[in-house]
Amino acid sequence: MINVAVLGTGMIIPEAIGAMQASKKFRIANIWAREHSRNKAAALAEKFGVEKFTTNLDDIANDPAIDFVYVGLVNAVHHEYAKKFLDAGKNVIVEKPFTVTAAQAQDLIDTARSKKLFLFEAITTLHLPNFFAIRDALTKIGDVKIVLCNFSQYSSRYDAYKEKSVAPAFNPKLYGGALTDINIYNLNFVVGLFGLPKKISCAANFGWNGIDTSGVVSLEYENFLAQCVAAKDSGSPSFLSIQGDSGYILAHGTPNELNSFDLAIRGQDVQKFSLNKFDHRMIHEFVDFAEIFEHGDFATVERGLETSLNVMTVAERAAKSAGIIYG
Secondary structure (H helix, E strand, O other): EEEEEEEEEEEOOHHHHHHHHHHOOEEEEEEOOOOHHHHHHHHHHHHHHHOOOOHHHHHHOOOOOOOEEOOOOOHHHHHHHHHHHHHHHEEEEEEEEEEOOOHHHHHHHHHHHOOOEEEEOOOHHHHHHHHHHHHHHHHOOEEEEEEEEEEEHHHHHHHEEEEEEEEHHOHHHOOOOOOOOOOOHHHHHHHHHOOOOEEEEEEEEEOOOOOEEEEEEEEEEEOEEEEEEEEOOOOOOEEEEEEOOEEEEEEEOOOOOOOOOEEEOOOOEEEEEEOOOOOOOHHHHHHHHHHHHHHHHHHHHHHHHHHHHHHHHHHHHHHHHHHHOOO
């Protein structure tokens, strides 16, 4: 079993712990929380059968039994905490978004390389069997012309936000907002398949405190166009589509789950695929991380980090284009 320490007590943490345990590859060895969240850490430890919890980061940094540290904290501090534990010689899994700037991403990558440590971004999209099948099916739809992604989900925190109660997801000081939250999945889907675009632009709807509550990122590639829509202030069915001159691929559901997809080749019956193996989207990524670690597969690590860096580059330029101000 791979021993992992979990940083944080927010909404993603119970899902992450449950997925790690369900993968049957990871053992949760410790949970860290800030002092004011000590009771949350204790409750999580009890719920998931974790023997230790702590409010002292050095308890984890100095524990030789810890193989990985999972950073599940607010966006603004991903770089700080990941860097701390890489410097301490720990392998690190960082919840999405990887960092908040391309420079921070490059710094983590350089540090991990120099120390020969494993560094992963926990972005579910890129580890789902349906994603790999979509990638393999691209050659069947001819030359790609248009890519459309829509992840629109009325946030459970939006009503409170309208009443001036600001959760981290809507706090520009903590790099919240639609772009850094749910549009990151759309960007990973597109950039993960096609790499960096040659032009990037973005327009956003802004809330009362200057946060982007929804927006559209437009990407221009050499021979096709892509649009990534994300909304936390309104909802609609989510989907991803890739249109080629010989057919199309239509993925159903949100891009962090990719529940199923259709492959339509002109003149043929539509083929339907639903290839994901696990009920919970996050199990796939932790199974992948464990396998890569166990096989010492740094080539796959490098491919993942290249995508993480490219996505951070796109997101940073998109924010500048839209006039989104963080920090």
